Amino acid sequence: MATTPDIVRICRELIDLLPDEALERARESRPDLRGFGVFPVYAPVEIIHAAGLMPVGLFGAGNRIELSHAEARFQSFICSIAKSTLELFLGGHVQLFEGAVFSSICDVARNLASLVKRNAPGQFIDYLHMPQNMYSAQSSAYTRAELNRFRTNLAAHLGRPVADQAIAESLLLYNRVRRLLRAIYDHRRQNPCSIAAADLFAVAMAGTRMMPEDYLPLLANFFDQVRSTRVRARDGVRVVIEGAFCEQPPIGLLETLEAGGCLVQDDDMMIGWRLFTQDIDGDGDPLAALAEAYLRESVYTSVRHDARRPRTEGLAQRVRDAGAEAVLFTPAKFCEPALLDYVLFRSKLDKDGVPHLKVEFEEKMWTYESVRTEVETFAESMLFE
Amino acid sequence: MSSIVSTVVNRIEIQAQQKLKELLRACFVNLDEAARAPERRVAWCTSVGPCEILTALGFDVYFPENHGALLGARKLSQHLIPRAVGVGYCAESCSYMTSDIGATLAHASPLREVYGIDGPPKPDVLVYSTNQCREVQDWMSWYGRRDGAPVLGVCPPAHLGEVTRAHIEFVRGQLRHLIEELERRFGLRMDDRRLEEVVDRSSRASALWRQVLDTAQARPSPLTFFDGVIHMAPVILMRGSTAAIDYYVTLLAELEARVRDGVAAVPDERFRVYWEGMPIWPKLRELSTKFFDLATVVAASTYCNSWAFEEYDGGDPLLWMAKTSTEIFINRDEDTKEAFLEEMFRRFSIDGVIFHNARTCPNNTNSRFGMPQRIRERLGLPALVIDGDLSDARFFSAAQTLTNIEAFVEQLEEQAR
Incomplete structure (x- = not known):
């Protein structure tokens, strides 16, 4: 059985792979496997998996590639995930993929989808119009219709059906993955010293670089190891990370936050891949079940609006559930949804007396000294108050 | 350098402008009175939001985007x-x-200063549609929190290519839900007949507005984009009223007379340009003067056409509202937008296109993802991208932009040779 450091090392290697490289790795045991890109925040990976493809998260390219083509097509004030994701396509790093799916999260994403579509001939590039209105009487029917449209078009592209039965089976598989992730996050909330934020991030993100069948045992092993390992408690400000729901922070930033004196109890990283609060019932119509889960059994994010469940309440609840003392906002630079929500969240936290700090990041961030100073000052101001 | 000679011809003002000023004053004074009268209710609504429902339910409707534009135009x-x-x-x-x-x-x-009222009327309810952007939701919510007023919204699917029956039904359902919410919260009852009448008036004003804009197909054009952004006020602020219809009947008659008499908005019109994107409100005069001096008319724009909806021909008014508000340009994908623009270029005999890259308005900026390049390549039309902003003048460099526009017109001259 692999040890926790072994698993973390494997995961860190995996998340550093470009999409085609991740697929090549998976092909070592499944030679004919094809990939399908999933741009954050959420996409119905079950449909993709049921189509016999490997859903691969498109989270940009970190420091792995230079932006030579994408810079020419974007303004300077566009988030880095958009630029490097386009570069992945233009630079031929997504060639082994049947296509990719984007969704209605922000203006940049919608234009990125068009741009990718134009520059990826032969690939199936789709854009999901996920509902922004969660409580209309038509929301369920609409969401199911949209998921079905995606299924139908994907099947047409592949030239083979994507059956309900296959989707139902994938649902059960992803239910198990998400259940384990929920359990690990629960464990971390209770024992923040047991898992470093950067390690949990790597483990959660590795699921976007593997087939779920292969990811499950690794995740289960990790959970077993973490649960059975005794760790020494250390002092620190218990925090929740908010704002990294789309572009993911560099791992160095997460290490810096904890090195600066914070203990991460909860976060919204990789949230689209662990969106649901409970298992989805796979019996009956799987697309209807997925639609209902999206509308009713999912956590808040800054790219969805549910008038009955304000996001400010969602964050307040997350802080309470985690027993956190403070919130670290980590929006990606130029991330409109995160920056708009920062106003709401900040006002709510001020009202509730919860201290907070904003630390913006971008992909090619490589020096963390100033962030560390800021975080240390923030943590010390709380610890020694 | 260019052979352009600065003209000394004065602009011939559009006469209806005086009537417009009176209309706007009456509109804002009425809103101020509504906010003060306990028995009346004020609703805030986004510019392409479901204002017909609010009017039909008896609300006085205020559009905060107009205030944002006014703040920009006044350089505040x-x-x-x-x-x-x-x-x-x-x-x-x-x-x-x-x-x-x-x-x-x-x-x-x-x-x-302009109308002698205290400022924007306090809202009893705020209603948005995210068919234009998500920001309106945040904007309305800020006031909702401040004033303790309910914030209600409609969220059509965005970035659509084909608009399907499923999309329309989804939006129609949300509009129905909006009516129910307003009825429940304010003890009102929608009169379906009245809603049909309001939608009919809204559609008629919109159709007249389209005819007004279409007069610019004439050569020389009787109006410019810079006139359009002023005269479009009634189709936004007074949509659903007879005042808007009456105003556009008057304006259309004047512009048709101009076409008959060959009165040019820009004397000695040489080139016809299309404006894609938001106006640069703080710099309208400078830009207008520059194009005037260059004998170039900005004959058409996406922005002014944003309120030129298809006509209502009876039937379910919510279906019309759902369809028109979902099909608007800003809510469509790039291919649909390009097809729309191509048709506009043809209809208005356009020689070149100006894309305004509005720094704080990504949703209504179409120059960031290669569209100007594609239009240049596919249609052979010169395209210029200018950096600026709808309201914040700090993002606009006058010297740089005006020089770029001069060079652009020189390019049109070269092309015409």
């Missing part, structure tokens, strides 16, 4: 935006929103 935005930044807004978020919120925080409004 750059002084007010820092107030919004102070409460957490990003300086690069929608400058309509940040300048309007900044104005409220600073207790400042040009409505006082």
Whole structure:
């Protein structure tokens, strides 16, 4: 059985792979496997998996590639995930993929989808119009219709059906993955010293670089190891990370936050891949079940609006559930949804007396000294108050 | 250098403008009175939001985007935006929103000086549609929290290519839900007949507005984009009223007379340009003067056409509202937008296109993802991208932009040879 450091090392290697490289790795045991890109925040990976493809998260390219083509097509004030994701396509790093799916999260994403579509001939590039209105009487029917449209078009592209039965089976598989992730996050909330934020991030993100069948045992092993390992408690400000729901922070930033004196109890990283609060019932119509889960059994994010469940309440609840003392906002630079929500969240936290700090990041961030100073000052101001 | 000679011909003003001023004054004074009268209710609504429902239910409707534009046009935005930044807004978020919120925080409004009223009327309810952007939701919610007023919204699917029956039904259902919410919260009852009448008036005003804009197909054009952004006020602020219809009947008659008499908005019109994107409100005069001096008419725009909806021909008014508000340009994918633009270029005999890259309005900026290049390549039309902003003048460099426009017109000259 692999040890926790072994698993973390494997995961860190995996998340550093470009999409085609991740697929090549998976092909070592499944030679004919094809990939399908999933741009954050959420996409119905079950449909993709049921189509016999490997859903691969498109989270940009970190420091792995230079932006030579994408810079020419974007303004300077566009988030880095958009630029490097386009570069992945233009630079031929997504060639082994049947296509990719984007969704209605922000203006940049919608234009990125068009741009990718134009520059990826032969690939199936789709854009999901996920509902922004969660409580209309038509929301369920609409969401199911949209998921079905995606299924139908994907099947047409592949030239083979994507059956309900296959989707139902994938649902059960992803239910198990998400259940384990929920359990690990629960464990971390209770024992923040047991898992470093950067390690949990790597483990959660590795699921976007593997087939779920292969990811499950690794995740289960990790959970077993973490649960059975005794760790020494250390002092620190218990925090929740908010704002990294789309572009993911560099791992160095997460290490810096904890090195600066914070203990991460909860976060919204990789949230689209662990969106649901409970298992989805796979019996009956799987697309209807997925639609209902999206509308009713999912956590808040800054790219969805549910008038009955304000996001400010969602964050307040997350802080309470985690027993956190403070919130670290980590929006990606130029991330409109995160920056708009920062106003709401900040006002709510001020009202509730919860201290907070904003630390913006971008992909090619490589020096963390100033962030560390800021975080240390923030943590010390709380610890020694 | 160019052979352009600065003209000394004065503009011939559009006569209806005087009537427009009176109409706008009456509109804002009425809103102010509504806000003060306990028995009346004020609803705030986004510019392409479901205002017909609000009017039919008896609300007086106020459009905060107009205030954002006014703050920009009066060059106040750059002084007010820092107030919004102070409460957490990003300086690069929608400058309509940040300048309007900044104005409220600073207790400042040009409505006082212009119309002698206190400022924007206090809302009883705020209603948005995200068919234009998500920011309107945040904007309305800020006031909702401040004033303790309910915030209700409609969220059509965005970035659509083909608009399907499923999309329309989804939006129609949301409109029905909106009516139920308003009825429940305010003890009202929708009169379906009245809604049909309001939608019919709205559609008629919109159709007349389209005819007004279409007069610019004539050569020389009787109006420019810079006239359009002024005269479009009634189709936004008074949609659903007879006043808007009457105004456009008058304006259309004047413009048709201009066409008959060969009266040019830009004397000696040489080139015809299309404006894609938001107006640059703080710099309208400078830009208008520059094009005038270059004998180039900005004959058509996407922006002014945003309120030129298809006609209502009876039937379910909610279906019309759902369809028109979902099909609008800003809510469509790139291919649909390009097809629309191509048709506009043809109809208005366009020689070149100007894309305004509005720094704080990504949703209504179409130059960031290769469209100008594609239009150049596919249609052979010269395209110029200018950097600026709808309200925040700090993002606009006059010297650079005006020089670029001069060079662009020189390019049109070269092409014409």
